[in-house]
Amino acid sequence: NRFSAFVVVKHLKIAMTSWDEKVGGEPADYGNAVLSANGSYTILPEPVKTFLCNFEAAIRNRNVYDIIQCYEAQFPKLTERFFAKYNWPATQVVTEIVSRSLGGKEPDQLFVILYTEMYYKHIYAHIAGGPSFEDREASYFNYCDFFNFVLGTDTPVTHELPYQLLWDIIDEFIYQFQNFTQYRAKLKNKKDEEISTLRDSVTTWNIHSVLNVLHSLVEKSCINEQLRELASGGDISAVAGEFGERQLYKMLGFFSLIGLCRLHCILGDFFQALKVLENIDVSRLDLYCNVPTCNITTSYYVGFSFMMMRRYEDAIRTLNDALAYHNRVKSSLAGRPDVADYVAKQTDQMCHLLCLCLSLHPMRVDEIVHAQIKEKYNEKNLKLSRMDLDEIANTFQYACPKFLSPVPPNFDLPENYQMNPMRQIKEEFISEIKQQARIPDIRSYLKLYTTLSIEKLAGLMNTEPQVLHRELMCYKHKMQNIVTADAAAAAAAEAPTASSSELDFYIDGDMIHVADTKVARKFGELFIRNILKLEDVNRALTRLDQFIYGVAAGEAGPQAGSARS
16 A cells, blocks of 8 residues: 555656646546646646636736736746746646636637746746757747737737736847857757758747837837827827827837847947937836836846946946845845846846946945945955956956847858857957056046146156057046936937046146046935935834824724713
8 A cells, every 4th residue: 555655646746747748548537637748647736727727817807916916926836836847737738728627618819828938938947958949949939929919900909917927028038039049059069950950940039030029019009209208298198009008018118128228239239229218217217117127137238238338427327226226126026036036146247347337437336335346346346446357357258248149150160159249249348448457547646646747647657758648648538428417318329428537637738737526425415315214214103103003092982982871
């Protein structure tokens, strides 16, 4: 009996962790069965079956609250419990299970598409060895089905989906394109059959298809027109159109703008990455949507694009605001470990970028952010401030996104090409840094004087006056950055240039005249801000105290009255 019980338990364990699309014999009860790896039917865990039916019902009934519960709460927990290292049930199996629960009716089409998207997303994130070529291709065609479902109609679809799910679809769509492009560029150890398959599949995850989808969503939703109208204080409904009035299309259009920014950034077109966001105030992303992963991702790619365009002040401001925002919302991300890990990695990259930008363009940042950087990256900051090229290269390589080439590799010469775009962009960045190598030394000496001769400064720096004169001109040129009045205009990618250095100078003959433009730190503002916060807390505590005792008095009042009567 013990042996037979062990066999049953072991069999059920396999059933809960192994799934396959292979069709076996007709089961006794299709609604309670799935296919195991050996082709026989086994019992599906009841919580999984309940989740699938509830998720389909929530989508069919347009119940956004239930969709959020299924997608953000139940799906991660079930994944961790039953499918941490294994596939979820295949779409064909799930469709028949849900159909059985509906009395033979077909499940909602959008449910099938969304479940398939989650199925392949799980393979990318959790399955050892990653997706196969067939998985990548099938996932691409499923995204085509989703976008055709949304865009291929004359009237808007009536479904509503939560913002987090819509953002995850756009974000994962671009990630899988990025992943496939790198997979296709790794040809060295691939077999001839694999290379032949890739050669014949040039339309799968094609850059033109990805761009076409994102631009179609932007155009269909009229999101740029809505954002311009919002900025001017006008009536958004007057320009939204039939599709743009629906939240589904409006948010897909907004997230597509963010996706285009990311896509242009990883392709190395940093100007266009900022240009597509010209109608968005990147410093107030929480005004448009309350999706922390979207806001942090946007700030990362915008900040990186600013840095690559030598707009260090805008980059520092963007990264500083993003890190301060992360400090406020990180507690709300603790419930989703997969999202929390991704955000933690991206914020660490932003910290490295901020250290890099501050070494090139020193300026004030948020006190909490400054304390975090000083505590975690003090040694790195010292090396960066000394213009250590090896440290700068390592920091850049860690903090930069995974760059792509938009064209297929040379299949006739099977080599690994996936790192070539990153090497090329890193070389350009290091070349720019080498031109600024003497700027920290010049800045440190100029801080000590109001006037000094070029000959004296050349002696202090152990160089020739003619060479120093060129380096001073380089300092003036490199400190001429595009400076904007606010972050909304900063994303427009076009603005007048001005000196953004804390030190400015001019040369009159052989004399250097230094002007310190640094604004003295106002400690009074810090005290006033914290006093106001303390007063807000005291008022909140007073209201809470009144509410608690008011309720208690209200409950005690009738009893006291009846006792007196």
